[in-house]
Amino acid sequence: MSLGDSSSPLGRVRGLGSAHHGGEHWLTERATSIALLLLGTWLIASLLLLPKLDQRTLIEWLRSPSGAVPMALLIIVGFKHALDGVKVVVDDYVHEEGNRFALNLLLLFLAVGGGALALFALARIAFGAIE
Amino acid sequence: MANARPRPLSPHLTIWRWGPHMLVSILHRATGVVLSFAGLAILTWWLLAISNGPDGYSVFESFINWTAFGIPWVLLIMVGITWSFFQHLLSGIRHLVMDSGAGFELGINKTFAILTIVGSVLLTALVWFYVLGVAK
Numbered sequence: 001m002s003l004g005d006s007s008s009p010l011g012r013v014r015g016l017g018s019a020h021h022g023g024e025h026w027l028t029e030r031a032t033s034i035a036l037l038l039l040g041t042w043l044i045a046s047l048l049l050l051p052k053l054d055q056r057t058l059i060e061w062l063r064s065p066s067g068a069v070p071m072a073l074l075i076i077v078g079f080k081h082a083l084d085g086v087k088v089v090v091d092d093y094v095h096e097e098g099n100r101f102a103l104n105l106l107l108l109f110l111a112v113g114g115g116a117l118a119l120f121a122l123a124r125i126a127f128g129a130i131e
Numbered sequence: 132m133a134n135a136r137p138r139p140l141s142p143h144l145t146i147w148r149w150g151p152h153m154l155v156s157i158l159h160r161a162t163g164v165v166l167s168f169a170g171l172a173i174l175t176w177w178l179l180a181i182s183n184g185p186d187g188y189s190v191f192e193s194f195i196n197w198t199a200f201g202i203p204w205v206l207l208i209m210v211g212i213t214w215s216f217f218q219h220l221l222s223g224i225r226h227l228v229m230d231s232g233a234g235f236e237l238g239i240n241k242t243f244a245i246l247t248i249v250g251s252v253l254l255t256a257l258v259w260f261y262v263l264g265v266a267k
Contacts, residue, residue, distance in 0.1 A: 016138065030230065033223050040220060048261060055188040058181050071178075078174070082167035089160060114175055121178035128182065 025084060032081040039074040046070075059125055068126040072119065079115035083107060151244040158248075159222045162215035170212050210259055217251035 013023045046067070050057055061067040086107055094100040180191035197205050225243050228234045234243055 085163045086167050118175040118178050121182040124182040
């Protein structure tokens with residue numbers, strides 16, 4: 001290793017791996033996974049605990065802070081984790097550099113676009129007029 | 132960062148001998164891809180439908196309850212996404228444990244792998260029996 005003996009384990013892996021991004025991407029993926037452990041369990045538990053799953057009940061739920069805030073976090077963290085995860089699959093199996101770059105860019109646009117759309121829908125529910 | 136020799140790439144499916152741990156490993160990827168596309172698409176569409184007034188939501192509901200030849204296909208896909216969620220969650224926990232350096236002993240690793248599948252099937256069944264029971 002060119003960095004010599006003083007480098008930390010994290011310092012030694014920076015820039016390595018098939019994506020050349022070292023440990024940062026890996027660490028982010030773990031951090032978002034732990035957040036999604038909580039947020040995913042929250043979503044399933046909330047849906048099971050709601051008295052009904054009709055539109056009125058769902059709107060009421062998503063207008064309350066205890067519904068809207070975790071849902072916003074679930075959208076942001078969920079799309080980020082999905083992007084990070086699918087990128088690993090692409091980096092592993094798409095070996096041609098141009099194709100890999102194009103595919104990763106497409107996935108980035110998809111994730112940011114999809115996340116924005118979901119956040120917009122949530123905002124419209126949370127801040128919209130009660131029908 | 133330039134390396135003298137190319138970094139190793141992940142080997143493809145054909146290299147590995149099939150076993151519970153290998154199956155759970157590839158299922159983690161497969162379910163992750165399913166959740167990333169189908170899961171997030173359904174979540175986004177569901178939120179849009181809720182925000183779209185009564186007409187928007189009824190379109191979504193009739194899509195979910197769509198049947199052909201007496202079989203509710205979309206509902207079955209939803210069950211598949213639910214299973215993917217629990218399988219990915221449980222094997223995700225397994226990966227977090229393994230990231231800490233624990234659980235690599237052959238017996239424990241195999242047992243843990245089998246447990247993720249048993250757990251995900253059980254949790255999916257519980258959730259859907261409950262949901263369909265309440266809906267009736």
